[in-house]
Each structure stands twice: as C-alpha cells, then as structure tokens.
Amino acid sequence: MFPNVGTKGTGEPVVQPAEREFSDRAVHPWVPHLARFGWKICGWSASLLGLLMLEACGSVSSPLAYSAVPSSLPADGGTVSLSWPVERGTRFTLSSDPPLPGLPLQTEGGGATVRVGGNLSPNPTTYRLTLEAFGPGGRRVSTQTVEVAAPASAQRKCASKPSAQAGSAQRLGAELQGVGGFEAPHVPGRLIVWGAPAQSQAASRLGVQRVRSLEGGWAVYQVRPGTEAPTAQALVAAGQARYVQPEYLYEPAGLAVPPHNPDYGLSQAAVFQQMNWETGWTRLEPGCPAPVVAVLDGGFYTGRADLAPNLVSREAWLDVVGPDLSAPTPLQGRVDPANNLLGGHGTGMAGVIAAVTGDGSPLAGAGYNLVKVLPIKVFDAQSRTGTLQLAQALEYAAGGTTIAGVPYRNPSPAQVVNLSLASLQAGLNDPYLESVLQRVTASGVVVVASSGNAGAATLSYPASSPYVIAVGATDAGGNRAQWGSGFGSNYGAGLEFVAPGTAVPVFNGGLAGQYGNSYGTSVAAPFISATIALYLYQNAYLSGTLPTASSLLEGVRRRLISAAQHSWQPETGYGLVDVAKVLDPANPACY
Known part of the structure; x- marks a missing residue:
C-alpha cells in the first residue's frame, strides 16, 4: 500500500500513485538495486572503500580497440560479432542500450557473439554496444553502434498523397514500354496490357484472349497459366502491346491480430476485448513516426527487453525529484525506481501502453509498437511527489522546464501525458498546477489522469481538472470497479470514460518473467492514453501530420465520446471507448 503522506512542511500538497498494487502471481520479493548496494559499501572500512574506488572509478586512459561486425542488420535482425584484443590481468564488461539478451557480459576473453532480434x-x-576494460592500464571505454533497419512495410513516408492531375493516366502509359517484372507473386493466367489494339488476330494466334477493357487504355488478357512471362514478351515483340505486366498479388500490411505474445490469449484477450482493441489494431498499418506518451510515475525498470525498444532514447528520460522530495535532485537520463513497489507501478503503467508486441514475449501492449513512452520519474523513495514536481514534469513532457535555475530540454516531446496518480484528498483544487495544465494543454498536449481509488462520488485531482481527460476503472463485466471496502473507482461529475482496471496483467519488476495482475484506476488510464496516441498516429497516417492545435484536447474528447458506449452516466461517464471506431478511417466523427 502506498503510504498516506499528507503534505510537505511548506503546506504543498503531496500526491500518490492512484492505487495499491496486488499480484496474483508469484514474483521475486527482492530485486538487487545498485544504489542500495552502493550505500551499503559506504559503511565499510576506509581502506577497503578506497581500494574499491581505485578499481571501479579509476581514470580513463587510451581508447580501447574494439569492433562490431556487421554494423547494420536487416529488419529481421541477426548476429553481431564483437572482438577486442586480450590483455593480461584485464577484465571486460560488455553492455547494450537498449538492452539485449545475455548482456551485460563480464569476461576476460577477446570477443563475444550477440544475437540482435x-x-x-x-x-x-x-x-549502443559499450565495452569497458578494467586492468593495469586503468579503465577504458569504447562504444560501437549497430542499426537494425525498419520493416519493409514501414519504409513508407508518412506524408500526404500528391493530388492527381488530369491526363496523368495517359502520361503514365506513354512512359511505359516493355514487360513488367514476373518474379513477384501474381495471379496465374492473367495479364494487364497497355497500348494493345482493340481487336487483333495476331494476339489470338499467341493464345491470348482479351477479357475486358479498363480505363486509360488498359486491358485484361487471359492466357494459359504458367505462360504469363513468355506470352507478355511475345505480345510486345509482335507489336501487339506497348507494355504488359502480371496482376500482382498483395497481402494486408497491417498488424498480426491477435498478437504473437504467449500470454495474450490466456490472460489479456478478455481485458482488451472490453474496448475492442483487436478490431482497432486491424485498422492500423506501420509507417509513421510514433507518437510519444509521457508516463509520470514512480520509476521504471528500463532494462526490460520487453519494454526498452518502445521507450524514447535515454537522453530524454528525466527524474525530477531524486530520492528525497524535501531536497530534490533532478537527473536527466536516469529514471531508476527507489524500490520495487514504485518500480513495479511505473513499469507496469508504461507496459500497458508500450510492451513489445508480436515478438514472442508474454504480454502485448495497447500501442502495438506504434507508440513510444517517455518515462519521467516524479515520486521519491517514500512514494511522495508534490505540486512543483508534477508541474515541472508536465512542462518537461511538453518540451522543457527549469528546475532550480537549470534548464532541462526534452528532445522527445510528448503528445499525450499519462498521470496514473491522484491527490490524497478527493475534491482538492491545486491552482498552480491547474495553470500549468492549462498551458500544457494549450501547447497541444493531451493529459489523461486516473479518477482515484477511494470509491468516492468525487474525483481526485488532477482528474477533476477540465484540462484533463478523467478515467475510471471497470470490473470484468464492464461495471464501475469496486475491489473492497473503501477501495473502488471514484465517480461522479467530471468523469469522462472508463477502462479495464481489474486483474489487468502488467509488468511487475525489473526481471524477465516478473508479471502480476493490477487493480485500480492507475491501470485504466494508460488504456485511454494509448487510444489517444493511436488516434494521433492514424490521423498522421491519413493526413501526413500530427495534429498539434491548441484545441486538440477538445477535439480528442469529442472523438472519444463519439466512440463511447452510452450517454453520460455518473458511475462510468460515457463508458468504455470502442477503439475500433476511434481508428476507423471511414468514421466521419474522427477523420
């Protein structure tokens, strides 16, 4: 349970993650934490500590000779061979960012082979594959990069289609000459021809039959199956056509539904079906830049291989508070949780949106690899955060902030912010934070927040703000969730939508295989955040741009209402959102 931490000594409100976490599965009760281990080292004798510092923190000397072959891989991955000279008395540590299976690796040898998925x-x-050497020559570091190409279906630019001009079909045909490629899969016994005479005895002698005429001087011919290529060449050689091609075969370029994640059918399908996610996924195709959802939470296990590929680059991560709210120590590039409780919460919420999907790992993410998460740590080691930390995190998510006079620029600005947190007191109003929410919303960012878990008929803040989309939680039957005495989804005026919040499978810890079931409005909010992000993605796919207008919040709100279950009701707002309707290009309410 997250503690009731009240206010800081200054009277500044303190908020907490929106729920207590429960797990139906066994998870490791303790995860080693480098910061904790380092703190214990400080209690050892000065001489031993000095020896450790000399060993681990020695000065960096000359660069380390190191190679990675190949440096680029196709979209389906491959094997990379790493090599470096062996040195007596030297040990090596090889690590990767994002993480790869089997790394970090410690060895005294001169090479390693790494499988990149x-x-x-x-x-x-x-x-980024980083090699560190520790030995008589001091500490040396060298980094090599390996790039994995995007899938072929994703090579397409996300841009508006050029407008057609009159006569373009005729000009296109005029530029064609010869025979198209027959090595690609095509329909047997059929040719598409341009520039053929309307009637031709010569064509009949070649064993072809004109089936029908098409617009722009094209026609369909029928031939004996298996003879498409030689017949096409013969037609052109005999002057019976200017250009001949097969009728090519195409397949859906969308996402595999259901996704290839082992636990999806066992534990996730029923949860995702509440919002019709599977049909929604079929409306999407890869090919556009991923919208970014900033998740403001208690810390993140960024080393999980089933999450890391869908996080923005490390330089954008930000911890706005450090270990102690009373003396904040911001840090960019690190978002390590202070304990497993906080890390499980933040990592779990990020995973609902951005778990790597279709790769064979257990759980799927609602964003299906088309959405990135920007992790921002806002809670300290005692599960506390305050008005200023949330305000700074919101500003940073939108592009940048200043903390204690130091500017922090965000290289990966978010389009959506997920707040799976709530004020300790329902009905709270925080005018300063409200002003920041207003500014961030006006810049084109949509903020989503949990309604709170007290079972109260009043929303917690910031879900109660008009500048936020407020999300409650449902049980397995789609009703307002109530998990026990004094523990249920807050409801009432201002509640807009609900999403699954009962026994939702999530990441729970930093190690592979650590999962649990989450209960609360915290886990409901990421489903709506992911829906909004995919709406922005689909809009970009269809129009070529990501909308950033100051009126974006109201536009998104209207579109979600158009796809929701019912008219407004106190317990569930507008109800569950049908994701398939939100993502349907033919839906005039959305596109």
Whole structure:
C-alpha cells in the first residue's frame, strides 16, 4: 500500500500513485538495486572503500580497440560479432542500450557473439554496444553502434498523397514500354496490357484472349497459366502491346491480430476485448513516426527487453525529484525506481501502453509498437511527489522546464501525458498546477489522469481538472470497479470514460518473467492514453501530420465520446471507448 503522506512542511500538497498494487502471481520479493548496494559499501572500512574506488572509478586512459561486425542488420535482425584484443590481468564488461539478451557480459576473453532480434518499430533501431576494460592500464571505454533497419512495410513516408492531375493516366502509359517484372507473386493466367489494339488476330494466334477493357487504355488478357512471362514478351515483340505486366498479388500490411505474445490469449484477450482493441489494431498499418506518451510515475525498470525498444532514447528520460522530495535532485537520463513497489507501478503503467508486441514475449501492449513512452520519474523513495514536481514534469513532457535555475530540454516531446496518480484528498483544487495544465494543454498536449481509488462520488485531482481527460476503472463485466471496502473507482461529475482496471496483467519488476495482475484506476488510464496516441498516429497516417492545435484536447474528447458506449452516466461517464471506431478511417466523427 502506498503510504498516506499528507503534505510537505511548506503546506504543498503531496500526491500518490492512484492505487495499491496486488499480484496474483508469484514474483521475486527482492530485486538487487545498485544504489542500495552502493550505500551499503559506504559503511565499510576506509581502506577497503578506497581500494574499491581505485578499481571501479579509476581514470580513463587510451581508447580501447574494439569492433562490431556487421554494423547494420536487416529488419529481421541477426548476429553481431564483437572482438577486442586480450590483455593480461584485464577484465571486460560488455553492455547494450537498449538492452539485449545475455548482456551485460563480464569476461576476460577477446570477443563475444550477440544475437540482435528483429525490429518491430516503424523506425530503425540503433543499439549502443559499450565495452569497458578494467586492468593495469586503468579503465577504458569504447562504444560501437549497430542499426537494425525498419520493416519493409514501414519504409513508407508518412506524408500526404500528391493530388492527381488530369491526363496523368495517359502520361503514365506513354512512359511505359516493355514487360513488367514476373518474379513477384501474381495471379496465374492473367495479364494487364497497355497500348494493345482493340481487336487483333495476331494476339489470338499467341493464345491470348482479351477479357475486358479498363480505363486509360488498359486491358485484361487471359492466357494459359504458367505462360504469363513468355506470352507478355511475345505480345510486345509482335507489336501487339506497348507494355504488359502480371496482376500482382498483395497481402494486408497491417498488424498480426491477435498478437504473437504467449500470454495474450490466456490472460489479456478478455481485458482488451472490453474496448475492442483487436478490431482497432486491424485498422492500423506501420509507417509513421510514433507518437510519444509521457508516463509520470514512480520509476521504471528500463532494462526490460520487453519494454526498452518502445521507450524514447535515454537522453530524454528525466527524474525530477531524486530520492528525497524535501531536497530534490533532478537527473536527466536516469529514471531508476527507489524500490520495487514504485518500480513495479511505473513499469507496469508504461507496459500497458508500450510492451513489445508480436515478438514472442508474454504480454502485448495497447500501442502495438506504434507508440513510444517517455518515462519521467516524479515520486521519491517514500512514494511522495508534490505540486512543483508534477508541474515541472508536465512542462518537461511538453518540451522543457527549469528546475532550480537549470534548464532541462526534452528532445522527445510528448503528445499525450499519462498521470496514473491522484491527490490524497478527493475534491482538492491545486491552482498552480491547474495553470500549468492549462498551458500544457494549450501547447497541444493531451493529459489523461486516473479518477482515484477511494470509491468516492468525487474525483481526485488532477482528474477533476477540465484540462484533463478523467478515467475510471471497470470490473470484468464492464461495471464501475469496486475491489473492497473503501477501495473502488471514484465517480461522479467530471468523469469522462472508463477502462479495464481489474486483474489487468502488467509488468511487475525489473526481471524477465516478473508479471502480476493490477487493480485500480492507475491501470485504466494508460488504456485511454494509448487510444489517444493511436488516434494521433492514424490521423498522421491519413493526413501526413500530427495534429498539434491548441484545441486538440477538445477535439480528442469529442472523438472519444463519439466512440463511447452510452450517454453520460455518473458511475462510468460515457463508458468504455470502442477503439475500433476511434481508428476507423471511414468514421466521419474522427477523420
């Protein structure tokens, strides 16, 4: 249970993650934490500590000779051979960012072979493979990069289609000459011909039959199956056609539904079906830049291989608070949780949106590899955060903030912010945070927040803000969730939508195989955040741009209402959102 931490000594409100976490599965009760281990080292004798510092923190000397071959891989991945010279008395540590299976690796040898998996992202993925040497020559470091190409279906530019001009079909035909490629899969016994005479005895002698005429001087011919290529060449050679091609075969370029994740059918399908996610996924195709959802939470296990590929680059991560809210120590590039409780919460919420999907790992993410998560740590080691930390995190998510006079620029600005947290007191109003929410919303960012878990008829803040989309939780039957005495989804005025919040499978820890079932409005909010992100993605796919207008929040709100279950009701707002309707290009309410 997250503690009731009240307020800081200054009277500044303190908020907490929106729920207590429960797990139906066995998870490791303790995960080693480097910061904790380092703190214990400080209690050892000065001489031993000095020896450790000399060993681990020695000065960096000359660069380390190191190679990675090949440095680029196709979209389906491959094997990379790493090599470096062996040195007596020297040990090596090889690590990867994003993480790869089997790394980090410690060895005294002179090489290693690393398997890099396929790239499911619509953009190329770059792995930084860092080699550290510790020995008589001091500490030396060298880094090589390996890029995995984007899938072929994702190579397409996400841009508006050029407008057609009159006569373009005729000009296209005029430029064609010869025979098209017959090596690609095509329909047997059929040719598409341009520039053929309406009637031709010569064509009949070649064993072809004109089936029908098409617009622009094209026609369909029938031939004996298996003779398509030689017949096409004969037609052109005999002057019976200017250009001949087969009728090519095509297949859906969309996402595999259901996704290839072992636990999806066992534990996730029923949860995702509440919002019709599977049909929604079939409306999507890879090929556009991924919208970014900033998740403001208690810390993140960014080393999980089933999450890391769908996080934005490390330089954008930000911890706005550090270990102690009373003396914040911001840090960019690190979002390590102070304990497993906080890490499980933040990692779990990020995974609902961005778990790597279709790669054979147990759980799927709602964003299906088309959405990136920006992790921002806002809770300290005592599960506390305050008005200023949330305000700074919101500003940073939108592009940048200043903390204690130091500017922090965000290289991966978010389009959506997920707040799976709530004020300790329902009905709270926080005017300063409200002003920041207003500014962030006006910049084109959509903020989503959990309604709170007290079972109250009043929303917690910031879900109660008009600048936020408020999300409650449902049980397995789609009703307002109530998990026990004094523990249920907050409802009432201001509640807009609900999403699954009962026994939702999530990441729970930093190690592979650590999963649990989550209960609460915290886990409901990411489903709506992912829905909004995919709506923005689909809009970009169809129009060529990501909308960033100051009126985006109201536009998104209207579109979600158009796809929701029912008119507004106190317990569930507008109800569950039908994701398939939100993503349907033929839906005039959305596109």
